[in-house]
């Protein structure tokens with residue numbers, strides 16, 4: 001049999017947001033005319049889907065529809081600091097701060113309507129573009145409520161800041177509190193190794209990751225799928241080669257990336273262990289998604305053909321050499 | 333060469349324009365017709381972002397001389413939603429969540445459109461084959477395949493058109509629902525403008541002169557001839573920096589352009605702003621730089637040895653950062669162990685390969701504010717650094733984050749924004765720089781290559797007694813994010829396991845290689861490769877199942893980490909259980925049992941393909957055709 005299958009697994013953990021440093025983010029929110037909403041925060045999409053996540057969070061908190069949320073401005077001259085787009089921090093830091101700012105904006109509107117309807121603030125509910133008071137017939141659209149508020153001289157705005165309670169590391173023993181939210185995950189990989197060519201195909205990956213709370217499950221899956229494929233690139237083919245400081249891989253003809261033909265079926269399992277600190281329970285997924293993939297694949301290669309790759313990437317040449325060496329050893 | 337009169341039909345409209353004979357069709361479409369939906373990801377026929385239809389056939393427009401369009405019918409991504417309504421395929425991309433950064437998406441939509449035109453019943457494997465010429469760095473392709481299958485089924489009437497719509501959230505609850513991405517319509521239609529798609533009136537084009545040496549003293553730079561050239565509006569070098577030069581995510585050790593010496597091949601030395609990019613490029617050749625080569629160092633371990641060439645004077649030992657973690661007494665732990673295993677693991681440098689090469693604009697606004705528009709992953713920090721570099725108050729520096737066509741950490745470094753600001757200040761005109769793919773690869777950060785020695789002591793029952801890891805990473809010529817990468821690598825090195833004795837040392841080292849920096853998973857990928865491989869080696873030696881050995885050592889609720897932080901709930905065993913169950917894992921020690929396992933997959937895997945026996949392209953554009 002020239003082609004052999006095997007399976008391997010690996011686990012991971014990861015810290016969410018800035019490491020061993022205090023992280024922070026700010027945001028402004030407004031429930032706008034017509035019942036739309038405006039969120040201003042200093043960061044934009046890098047592809048992970050944060051704008052949609054923020055729209056969902058703002059919609060959830062203010063009771064408007066996600067398609068009626070406008071997000072700006074990612075501009076240091078016009079918007080509050082949200083710090084950087086990285087460290088798997090967007091949903092955690094910006095998501096939480098947008099929730100807090102949205103709550104404050106909502107509170108302003110709710111207070112006006114409680115007064116108009118002469119009901120307790122606690123009885124007021126919002127959702128799906130409407131605002132109503134429980135156990136009464138009072139129910140109007142958010143747009144109408146904004147008109148009431150403005151008629152009373154109130155613009156329903158809110159602002160918030162969200163920071164982490166973290167510390168640096170001791171320079172001698174490394175002790176410290178680098179994050180306040182941790183996630184964990186585990187992946188299983190199934191591979192097929194061609195013992196004639198050394199080619200490894202990753203056919204399937206089962207990826208179970210804790211994200212705290214999935215705001216948009218499809219987006220979480222997208223992060224997991226993309227992360228796994230990036231890790232596969234490093235595991236099997238990508239290599240930025242340098243000789244005397246000059247690269248021989250300065251284009252995609254030489255620098256090989258995973259294509260549609262290289263990718264496994266990814267089966268994502270989302271685990272929700274809510275963060276107890278932030279208002280939403282969310283954590284993060286961008287980076288941890290790719291951490292267990294490489295060892296899971298290497299463990300699967302071992303399972304299939306009994307060779308262990310210690311030196312990435314596991315190119316066909318390298319895998320083949322290892323198989324041949326093992327055969328020679330067995331023959332001796 | 334004489335200009336050429338081009339008559340063609342573009343997106344259904346007849347055009348008659350002069351074009352430069354050296355122009356590629358892609359430039360003509362993007363620059364002359366201002367149709368910026370299709371992108372330039374590589375300029376070499378390798379990525380597919382520039383894919384358009386020429387007389388109905390999918391082609392990579394970066395490979396086509398504009399003359400090839402004479403008399404032809406050209407359709408770009410803008411042709412698909414001309415009335416404003418997205419095509420079925422575009423809607424399917426929206427619905428399936430198939431776009432992330434979006435930079436590959438216009439080309440991907442074109443290729444998928446071609447695929448379904450060629451075979452409206454294409455199955456998933458054929459779809460994969462037909463998209464084989466288009467790279468996506470973000471999505472892992474799965475949701476793209478889902479989208480094409482969805483569009484196919486709607487087009488064939490197998491699914492109703494309502495399958496493309498937003499799933500109703502009847503109760504109004506929107507958290508936990510697959511709300512369609514709000515940015516997707518702008519991406520699938522090619523309407524979203526990335527920095528390289530933006531222009532401003534009076535805008536100049538920037539080109540950068542880069543170092544051919546890995547390590548050399550700069551004896552002199554003479555820009556006078558370049559400055560005197562027709563069409564050149566400004567040339568800058570480190571001499572033009574008015575403030576305190578230096579940027580970096582942790583240490584500010586990198587000058588905007590090389591100052592006194594160059595430390596890697598591709599480092600920026602000077603930058604030129606001209607009326608057009610060709611002129612700017614020509615001016616680069618007129619800049620005279622005299623270098624005195626210095627002894628370079630290319631290996632991190634070598635750089636740590638006494639007497640090695642010094643890359644930065646402030647760090648005579650070439651150590652950018654060392655992070656130690658200490659718990660208990662590892663030597664005692666090894667002495668108590670039943671089994672001690674030691675191995676060395678190494679990982680290579682890799683490139684972020686975001687499909688959007690770096691690009692940015694800068695201008696000085698009417699109030700004297702220096703504005704930089706770029707796909708920066710850290711506008712707040714960049715603003716601080718640039719203010720110091722150009723000696724202006726924060727209120728006079730403004731960063732706008734343009735849509736990021738993939739970052740993965742690679743756009744956290746302020747690698748070109750400083751040059752742009754200096755040129756905008758010098759010329760008092762808007763300036764724009766768009767990197768070529770080659771420039772992007774040679775001059776920007778990589779994932780840290782690493783060499784890790786790992787020693788682990790275990791008890792016969794599988795409990796880990798001691799772990800000693802030493803990882804040395806090549807940080808390259810500048811600090812960038814090395815310090816943070818070393819820190820995260822160290823903190824997570826021993827894995828989510830309770831280990832009484834831990835000693836971890838991570839070292840980020842200066843060399844004369846391309847700098848290493850932030851890259852998605854930030855050091856944890858390198859250490860996890862070692863620790864998680866090692867656990868399987870141990871499991872085999874101890875006759876334990878891989879899940880079992882991890883459960884024996886797993887941190888549980890309330891655990892204390894290796895940095896002595898106290899955890900709340902720990903979801904590790906939930907993740908282990910879930911992956912084990914979902915994969916139908918058959919328990920057993922990892923003894924190369926692939927041949928006898930009963931759990932090999934069923935539906936949750938893709939079919940294996942054998943080289944040469946993949947779906948045969950029919951030559952009608954299934955395989956994208958290169959121009960010549």
Ligand code: FES
Nearest residue numbers: 375377379380394
């Ligand atoms: S830009 Fe044409 S294929 Fe990459």
Ligand code: FES
Nearest residue numbers: 433436468469470
């Ligand atoms: S979405 Fe494909 S490259 Fe980013």
